[in-house]
Amino acid sequence: MRKQLVNPPQRYDGKPHGLSHAVIDTATGTVYISGQVDWDMNHQVSSHTVEGQLKNALNNLTIVLDASGSSVENLLNLRIYIRGEFGEFLEDIAPILAEFLADSRPALTGIGVASLASPETLVEIEATAALK
Template identity: 60%
Template sequence: MTIERINPPALYDGTPHGLSHATVDPDTGLVFVSGQVDWDQDYRVRHTTLAEQTEGAARNLLTVLAAAGSSVEQILHLRVYVRGEIGEHLETVAPILVQHLGFPRPALTGIGVTSLASPDTLIEIEAVAKVVRR
């Protein structure tokens, strides 16, 4: 079995961190998207607020899905990590996710955490999706 590694040039290079933005299993047609954050090409958080970082992470997720031959409609599961208590941030995060991801209503898990990829990172979004074209 050959696993395809997805690393869109528009996003930061994950090599120094030992990751690809996604992997695709051609046998099952599944796409596994690494946690997407609001980083620029130099691994710096672009925005300071949770709302802005959610927007940036969602845009990066869509970029990775497109590069993997998938789309938002093919998301099977989302996992959203938020710094702090998840319930305290749902009013901020949920509308932005709906705006970017529409209403396909994938399975979703929200997890409150004490740390993420960098001290300034407030949210990270990972996904499992199906390939629609290859």
């Protein structure tokens, strides 16, 4: 099989939702990461600000990257979804992203949306990475 499912034990169980936190295409060494949000094991957010949820979603992204055998340095593409007008948050989130991504500098798209995985979810991050 050319597909490997990745579901780290530190993240909530995605099986009831029909998802894996990441899927590795073993033929190409590409890691496709599902949208990471600020959810604990019970699907509850721990922060009620965009900045706080972004930091927590990035932390969760790191957990999934590590479990996949990849890293922030190997990110190819990042899509950040924010509830509301993305541009209104850019000044506040840019320093967080710059610190997290450092020299990795993947292709990045920011998208403002009307809704996400739950009414309390303000930020979701989807990514593609290469294996180390």
